[in-house]
Amino acid sequence: MVLDNLGSSLRGSLDKLQGKSRLDKDDVQEIVKEIQRSLLSADVDVSLVMDLSDSIKTRALEEDPPAGTSARDHVLKIVYEELVGLIGDSTEIPLEPQTIMLAGLQGSGKTTTAAKMAWWFSKKGLRPAVIQTDTFRPGAYDQAKQMCERAEVDFYGDPDADDPVQIAEEGLEATEDADVHIVDTAGRHALEADLIDEIEEIESVVQPDLNLLVLDAAIGQGAKEQAQEFDGSIGIGGVVITKLDGTAKGGGALTAVNETDSSIAFLGTGETVQDIERFEPNGFISRLLGMGDLKQLSERVERAMAETQAEDDDWDPEDIMKGSFTLKDMKKQMEAMNKMGPLDQVLDMIPGLGGGLKDQLPEDAMDVTQDRMRKFEVIMDSMTDAEMENPRSVGAQQVRRIARGSGTDEETVRELLQQHKMMERTLKQFQGMGDGDMQRMMKKLQNQGGGGMGGMGGMGGGPFGD
Numbered sequence: 346m347v348l349d350n351l352g353s354s355l356r357g358s359l360d361k362l363q364g365k366s367r368l369d370k371d372d373v374q375e376i377v378k379e380i381q382r383s384l385l386s387a388d389v390d391v392s393l394v395m396d397l398s399d400s401i402k403t404r405a406l407e408e409d410p411p412a413g414t415s416a417r418d419h420v421l422k423i424v425y426e427e428l429v430g431l432i433g434d435s436t437e438i439p440l441e442p443q444t445i446m447l448a449g450l451q452g453s454g455k456t457t458t459a460a461k462m463a464w465w466f467s468k469k470g471l472r473p474a475v476i477q478t479d480t481f482r483p484g485a486y487d488q489a490k491q492m493c494e495r496a497e498v499d500f501y502g503d504p505d506a507d508d509p510v511q512i513a514e515e516g517l518e519a520t521e522d523a524d525v526h527i528v529d530t531a532g533r534h535a536l537e538a539d540l541i542d543e544i545e546e547i548e549s550v551v552q553p554d555l556n557l558l559v560l561d562a563a564i565g566q567g568a569k570e571q572a573q574e575f576d577g578s579i580g581i582g583g584v585v586i587t588k589l590d591g592t593a594k595g596g597g598a599l600t601a602v603n604e605t606d607s608s609i610a611f612l613g614t615g616e617t618v619q620d621i622e623r624f625e626p627n628g629f630i631s632r633l634l635g636m637g638d639l640k641q642l643s644e645r646v647e648r649a650m651a652e653t654q655a656e657d658d659d660w661d662p663e664d665i666m667k668g669s670f671t672l673k674d675m676k677k678q679m680e681a682m683n684k685m686g687p688l689d690q691v692l693d694m695i696p697g698l699g700g701g702l703k704d705q706l707p708e709d710a711m712d713v714t715q716d717r718m719r720k721f722e723v724i725m726d727s728m729t730d731a732e733m734e735n736p737r738s739v740g741a742q743q744v745r746r747i748a749r750g751s752g753t754d755e756e757t758v759r760e761l762l763q764q765h766k767m768m769e770r771t772l773k774q775f776q777g778m779g780d781g782d783m784q785r786m787m788k789k790l791q792n793q794g795g796g797g798m799g800g801m802g803g804m805g806g807g808p809f810g811d
């Protein structure tokens with residue numbers, strides 16, 4: 346995640362302020378140093394880092410904390426506001442017919458992003474089409490076509506043609522029924538004059554409403570030059586940062602945003618078409634500072650639950666709250682969990698948990714958990730319907746049979762049964778709760794999260810909601 350280290354290193358300095366009501370120069374100096382270190386190691390441009398740390402320093406020393414606010418919360422609020430200011434609002438993407446062109450160097454993730462964005466628009470009820478004009482990279486056509494099939498969106502490309510401008514023209518005609526056109530362009534290893542010429546020509550034919558620069562999160566200082574070149578030729582209206590699942594950097598992309606005076610439109614967080622998030626500065630920074638991002642989390646949960654339910658008409662997650670919790674329910678829940686994406690990303694979104702607790706987990710804890718879930722799924726596939734419905738009936742002999750059938754061991758089968766028992770017990774506590782109880786429980790959970798951040802209060806209306 347971009348600037349991931351900032352969250353954890355900053356929390357260390359902030360924790361030292363616990364109990365203080367005023368900040369002195371040394372406190373501020375330490376925090377500012379921590380911020381500088383994290384931003385620079387995440388490849389944010391030096392002059393940007395200096396500007397940001399200067400304003401944090403000035404504000405932290407000159408502004409009086411509002412009555413009743415601790416020094417720690419005060420400085421956290423300033424850091425939050427300055428970071429939101431640096432990153433700015435997200436690029437406006439109206440939900441209406443439009444043409445968007447993607448630009449960027451080779452391998453930055455344009456083709457993948459085109460299909461992901463098309464998937465995103467289709468989920469918003471629009472009819473998108475991807476037009477693939479990359480005649481430079483062999484394989485780009487097949488890759489785009491396959492991803493668009495997976496995303497179930499219209500696609501146009503011509504593997505035998507070698508003129509991208511002509512493909513763009515024909516593509517717009519061939520997909521005229523679509524209302525959002527996403528034009529993917531070719532990349533090169535470095536900024537070469539012919540890349541810029543080509544994209545300018547495509548642009549003049551396509552006349553996009555918006556040009557997005559696609560950047561790999563791992564890009565460093567080179568982002569500045571790229572941003573300048575593309576902005577100077579076609580004009581960049583927004584940035585997409587890809588591969589956020591694979592790096593703790595991302596500062597180069599922030600530099601590009603600043604350089605082009607644009608904003609971030611989308612984030613890419615994986616290789617499948619669903620791994621795209623609309624950029625939301627408040628949630629993003631909250632997540633970064635360990636305050637969690639409840640909105641993204643609930644959207645993911647809802648989407649995953651809906652998809653799992655759509656695959657099986659007989660299963661309704663609401664039934665769990667009313668009746669018994671069987672192994673079938675547990676399996677469905679695990680499937681929904683898988684759809685939510687990598688566990689560490691999901692944990693990042695839980696207030697209070699994302700930063701503090703997650704940092705304390707051993708590095709491979711997430712893999713182990715996911716590995717365990719996969720094993721549990723294999724075991725469940727070896728169980729009979731009756732056993733799935735009534736796991737308490739499974740005795741020693743059956744455990745042996747299931748272990749053999751699933752190619753696992755008895756220990757893991759027993760672990761699964763134990764896990765189910767635990768979940769069943771927890772759910773029993775929630776069953777019979779009214780909506781009011783539920784809300785109180787949610788509030789309690791949120792405050793526990795906020796409490797980890799020094800009692801910042803609930804998440805409603807943003808982490809500093811008055």
Ligand SMILES: Nc1nc2c(ncn2[C@@H]2O[C@H](COP(=O)(O)OP(=O)(O)OP(=O)(O)O)[C@@H](O)[C@H]2O)c(=O)[nH]1
Pocket residue numbers: 449450451452453454455456457458479482485488530531532533587588589590591613614615616620
């Ligand atoms: N993990 C991860 N991989 C990604 C993401 N976005 C793209 N990739 C991978 O990055 C590689 C390059 O992505 P492409 O979409 O082919 O990049 P491109 O910019 O179209 O490349 P050219 O057509 O050569 O210019 C592929 O292997 C993608 O699967 C992402 O958000 N996360």
